[in-house]
Amino acid sequence: MSRHHIAQKxxxxxxxxxxxxxxxxxxxxxxxxxxxxxxxxxxxxxxxAAEDGGKPTMQNTAPVHAHCNLSDGGKRGAARVNAARRAVAARDQAESGRRSWR
Ligand SMILES: [Zn+2]
Known part of the structure; x- marks a missing residue:
């Protein structure tokens, strides 16, 4: 199975x-x-990303605005990676309720 097909799946x-x-x-x-x-x-x-081995799970996904997702155009740049890390940090903070991430 090619990387493309993994993403399709x-x-x-x-x-x-x-x-x-x-x-x-x-x-x-x-x-x-x-x-x-x-x-x-x-x-x-x-x-x-699926092509990097990411699984289709709640832990590996999060909502993204349609305009934000479309503007990404399928590219995976530093901005996207950083945004993902911030989202994970925010989720962790919401659960712990004590750690500052800014
Ligand atoms: Zn957005």
Whole structure:
């Protein structure tokens, strides 16, 4: 299976993840950090890309605004990686409620 096909397979799992994330909104956008609400157009974004071995799990995904996801254009640059790390840090902070990440 090529790397391309792995990415294709991942998308087939996204609808169920989307249902789960919808129940958890609002959540920070994976790309810009602003809240994604049920009134927004949004996609299920992945923190570790499928082609890098990321799994289609709640732990490896987060909501991302449609415009943020589309503007990414499939490129995986430093900005995207940093945004993903901030999203994970924010999630950790929300759970611990004590660690500053700014
Ligand atoms: Zn966004």
């Amino acid at each position: 991942w998308t087939t799992h996204a609808p169920k993840l989307r249902e789960k994330w919808t129940a958890l909104l609002p959540r920070p956008c994976l790309a810009c950090g602003q809240p994604v609400t049920k009134g927004d157009r949004w996609h299920v974004g992945h923190i570790i």
